[in-house]
Amino acid sequence: MPRRRMSLFWSVVVACASIYVFLAFVFPYAAMWIAGSENALPVPAALIAIFMALTIVGALIHVSTDDDRLREFLDPVVRLLRGWDRSEGYSTRAVARLAVLTAFPLLVGWVVYGAAAPDTRTPSLLRIQHPTMPGRYENLTNPFADVDEATRAQYIEEGTTLYQVNCRPCHGTKADGAGPMARGLRLKPADFQDAGTIGTVVESYAFWRIKEGGRGLPMAASPWDSAMPAWKDELSDEEIWKIVMAEYAIAGREPRKPESHE
């Protein structure tokens, strides 16, 4: 039995549709499985748009490489637009043609409305969570890194006292970002127990954030939304280093090790 080949037009449509389905629905779950994440990891809309544009351009190049192929590709479109013989009566084809011809102007109208109507969606808080730290902090090292165990424990205790007095109101006794003041802040205090906060940065980064606070953030990190004080006004560098050590200890996290240059 001879296999019927799908027409060029429909194979292009099917190819584009399957790539979209893959990007929008299959990939997030595949990525979730590979990364061992708890949630699906959706592909950003901008990326999907780029991939789809590439797909469509590729398909157009493919169909337009020679005249015959282009004609074969356009044939169903041309036939649809041109219409069929009246003698066929109101066939399904005629209905489909009418539907396409009606849908196109409506689609255009909808797009124009969407672009022109006032936007009443809630403005989003877009911000970079971990902006690059200034160079002068990059090479700082914890002056208490190489002390013996007993001294270290003592520094952590001193740091914990400082933490509980100064940081606890927002970041919480347990360093979970849920202190009594957190309820009234829209930009929530960082949850240090979370794997994505202090566990992903080097100690000097935490030192920078405490010392310079919200005021020291670059514009991309929306400093105007941060309630983090610049603790350099209040605490000595040594006190801040002790707080950094205590913060990791309370949250049960390890700082990222700085990369070394050979």
Place this chain on the structure above:
Amino acid sequence: MRQGTSQARTKLRAAAFHALLILCAGMASVCAGQVVLDGFPTETVAMTPEIVEAGRQLYTERCSFCHGVAGAGDGSVADYLDPRPRDLTSGIYKFRTTGTGELPMDEDIFRVITRGVPGTAMPSWTEVLTEDERWQLVHYIKTFCEDFEYLTEEDYVEMRITVGAELASTAETVAKGEELYRNMKCWECHGDRGRGDGPASGTHTDDWGYPIWPFNLTQGWQYRGGSTAKDIYIRFTTGISGTPMPSYADNLSDEERWQLAHYIRTLIAEEAAPGSSVVLRSKSLKGDLPTDPSDPRWETAEPTEIALSGQVITRPRWQNPAIESINVRSLYNEDDIAFLLEWDDRREDRVHQVGDELSADDVEDTYVRLGSSRPQEAMRDAVALQFPVKMPEGPVKPHFYRGAPGKSVNLWMWAADRSGDAERDTSVEEMNATGYVDPPVPQPKESQQTHGAATWSEGKWQAVISRTLTTEDSAKDIQFVPGLFIPIAFNAWEGSNGERGLKMSMSSWYSLLLETSTPVSVYLYSLVGILLACGFELWLVRRLRKAGPA
């Protein structure tokens, strides 16, 4: 065959009898016996020296900073907290399932560690400490107070309260409860509407001599010992040791305590969770805007619950703010915009004997340290709205805490001590700030264009603040344009809580939107789009028909 069936039947009967026995025992223990609450342990762990030692280590690591190394409630943090951390040496425990004045059950201590104390600095330890670790703490904490050593098994059985069968909440029980609320004079402290504003409010101290306010029963998220009817019933039964709240076990019957509990439940305001909506929608209105808080037209505007925290960014950092929520509505017409702000406040403070300069005590430490008495000078209640002076281009805004140098904010501050004069309503003052370092600068008299009217009743302020949409003074005033998201933030002061200047409650930026109907031009554009598309189709079809065979 027959014998077998009868045997099976006997067995079945026996089993049914046993099941019934167990059920009855279970019912008895639930109905009139031991109390079981959420947060109770799944099993009891007995004390051993090893458990106490493990508890000591955990306590030093996790609890000592507030409760003190020796449990006296005097850790490094204690002086900053209101209410203060529990003094564990005293044997006075607030939240118990034992009779008035008694020591707590182990389960009660376990429960407080497990679920924390809402509305205070005590968090829930469920995620951080296992059940075994919490038991270690229970047994270690008990060593701080030697009274526990003398308790026998029988004492525990005797001091534990029994809970009668829960009464259903019906219109009738609630009405009975309301009657009890009046007759038992609950209102003397807690106020007619339960906002902690009764005539005796502000006169109490706890057993340690610190000032204490009657609880605001309408704030559901603040119930220290839990907000179910059962929790509230238990408070009436046990009282709250160390505070002026007595036990009513001897004055009210079991049934009456349930009725009162069900009435208290009805006082809890249906909260739109603060912060659930970040857009305050100002509704367009034809005609004059309401100037009175009780105007029924406010009902047509959608309320937004604004969450506030203490000002903790610079000295005087303040972590015991009295006002944690403001309910805001807004209406506007062609010329003006008006806001209705409503917030709970136990006392009406209309006198201001001091300036907004803070005393040295308030700025001595990184956070305001609490004194052991109430503020001596009278301070006023106040509230302020904050807008950027210039509409931000792109996402960049002034800082939500009083703006920043070069990024000025416009403040409209209403204060309870200012009475309006005949020429101009002066209860609201327009000011500008470019950061927190210098105090906000009031605008000159001729630039003051905001109006305000406020009333205090039953523990609640209602303030209406209004201005024209636009002003001549665009260098200092926000200009309201419908359809744009305008940043808006709030500050609040409760005088009786010693709040003034930067010792205040504040919110982050929210968005104000003056709602607009879709302009006609949008529909026109869409129509033009549709017509153009039809024309294109027509042209294409005709061209194709002409070009090739049908």
